[in-house]
Amino acid sequence: MNDDLVKKSILIVEDDQDILLALKTFLEEEGYSVRTAENGFEAMNLLNDGEMPNLILLDMKMPVMNGWQFAIEFLAKHDHLSPIVVMTAAADAKQRAQDINAIGWISKPFELDTLLKIVKKYER
């Protein structure tokens, strides 16, 4: 973090509440301001306030609105204003990231330190 006064913000979209909690706890400890949504629909609603996060961590398999649907709506509405990193347990994580024009991916399960490196690499 270059600027200690302005926290970088991250939006986590993930339907498993324990994963959500662990990631939020960790990233807040690392100095990020974190918003969470349990599906793509909630995430779209959150973004209606116009505050674009510096990074979106996106799970693919979610009820109501999954990662694919969210990515399509997000890109249509907000273009590439926030970079998206896909978090998936699928075998072909890279392919899935490319499918939705995401900037990066991380395969579940993962180390928190690996996640932090990826966040720092792609955050805007």
Add this chain to the structure above:
Amino acid sequence: MQKEPLIVRSNQNSHVSQDSQWWTRAQFINLLDNLHPGVVVHGANTQIIYSNRSASRILGLTKDQLLGKATTDPRWHFLREDGAYMPIEEYPVSQVITSGAAIQNQVIGILRPDLEHPTWVICNAHPEFDLKNRVNQVVVSFTDITAERKLKQDLDLARNVAEKAVVTKTHFLDVAAHELKTPITAFSLLIQVTKKKLEKGEPVEMSTLIRLQGQVDRLALLVTELLDVSRLERGMVRLKLESIDVIRLLNDCIQELELRAPLRKILFPQHLDRIPVMMDQLRIFQVISNFLDNANKYTPIDRSIEIKVENQPIMVRIMVKDSGPGITEKLRNELFNPLTRGESEHEERTSGLGLGLYIARKIIELHGGAIGVESKLGEGSTFFFEIPKSGVQS
């Protein structure tokens, strides 16, 4: 006895006339008629000047009907090997007359006016020449391969089904691995966060332990489902049949649901008469619990779930009615097959393996019963099963 000279005859065309002097015309006709392949000889104008008995059998026409018939007779239809209509210039006779060369082992379908399905033959044809080297006859022989072709198609079909099953199985393994990874990820992340806290001297919270326990329970449930399916599919599950009162079993299931969903209203009449049924108690409990879990999951919290029992002469029928969104007809047909959920990777919505109803179906089938669902969109669904009260008859 007559067959030996025939082998000698096959060496050279020039010997035919010589050899044939040893034979009477009647013997020749008899020999040709007894050949298994059909033989038809066309004149230069493509009209048939000779046909044997097998030709009549394969083509479905008498010798009289065949003689004088042209190969381009519009009542005959030939098909290419792929089943498309064959243009006249591709007919064996036309090809031989045009090219002056023989045709070997061409597969042709023949549409007979009297048969719905084509007769398939493998066809050979060669020209005979006059003294001026012009084609004056075309000799066509053909063997009926309809049965072989049908067998090959059946085998191809069976192979496709088997290949599709392998793909489904592989896809299922992908989904299963994916599903197992989610609780593993949650577990691993919670442990990592807790470790970091401990390193800073912060205490481990009870809520974290409860969350960890929940993820392990979820993993255990997934593994149990996988093992169940594997054992059921391999026929390794043996029922332990005993006489059980269905009413008491239903009350047990309801009590168990009330523990997990205390706010849920469940409608089930009290003080019903006992209905003893021969069953594997644990397995039927598993099926009813699955019905109740699904009903609980898909019914809004302010609506009730209704349970009904029908005591029929031979069978007993259990029904669980929910007030959920209802199920489309397409999905109803697939619901009791494995992997109904998450079938398409872009349609992934709910977690879980989607194996519960498949396992339920297998258990009910083992009991000699039937399972199903009635549903109207917007009006909820009724899942039911029925099993024989006196136990499965083997």
